[in-house]
Amino acid sequence: MLQRGEPWKNFPSECVDADERTPYPRLRDSPVLFCSMGFLPKNRMPVSESSITERLYECAILYAFPLSQKEEQDIQRGVERVFEDGKAKQVAKDIWGRRGLAYPIRGHAEGSFVIYHYEMDPSSVAEIDEALRLSPGVLRHLLIKPPKHYEVVRYSEQFDTWIKERKEHEEHKVSDEEENLKRKVAEKAKRQVARAKKEQVKTAEETSAPLEKAKLAEELEKLISDDELNL
């Protein structure tokens, strides 16, 4: 038996370049080839597939939006029947309704989503996936296994609240912009008034200044013309 780590030590030296008649098995034929190099798996998977009976799965269905109620119900019923045939237990159903698509799928610009949560046997997943692929009216479907400790969240409500918040935010934005504009206009008007006042004062000073100059000149002339002064 080969040991882990140093398999070559266990080979007898005369067998290194042996021909086919030698009794010991060649390394290539050895079933423990990969294990001998130190890759021996310590813990093999203890749980076999058959022991798991129920597991949570999540399924998203997309179908075209402008449909009559009857057609929508037919599609949903068809999908549910597929799951019932696979002996699945429905946990939750979330109808999102109308959603715009990011790119046209089979010529449809809008679609509506339904999210199902089912508990079912992992072995029947492949059949259900194939059946969903073939089911009429379904544009896209996605069947995935959510991670451990996954809690079912209703995203339809979250999406609605998000859209509302966004609308409110945009309205706020618009109103804020208007307020900003008003404030700016008011400030500009104030500045203009202040400037006008300054200009008035300046003009008044300018008009008053020449008068004083004229007075000064007159007094100077008087002084100059005064002959009595002896300097």
Added chain:
Amino acid sequence: MRKRSDQQRSDPRRKKCPFCEKNALYIDYKDYPLLKPYTDYFGNIRQRYYTGTCLKHQKMLRTAIERARFLGMLAYRK
């Protein structure tokens, strides 16, 4: 011996992972408002360098965005 934290350069501008702060275990492909800001105008996934997401969460984000793209919630490209 010096501690490892002393050796690492602490940069105050270094971005923090927005998902690690919330201790996110899973990023859902159905959460459109969450995924939208992680794609750019052309529909590409924003790089870690710009968003500051850690590698673990970037990988989760990638699967989520790819699933959302398949279902037509997000665009492959504009």
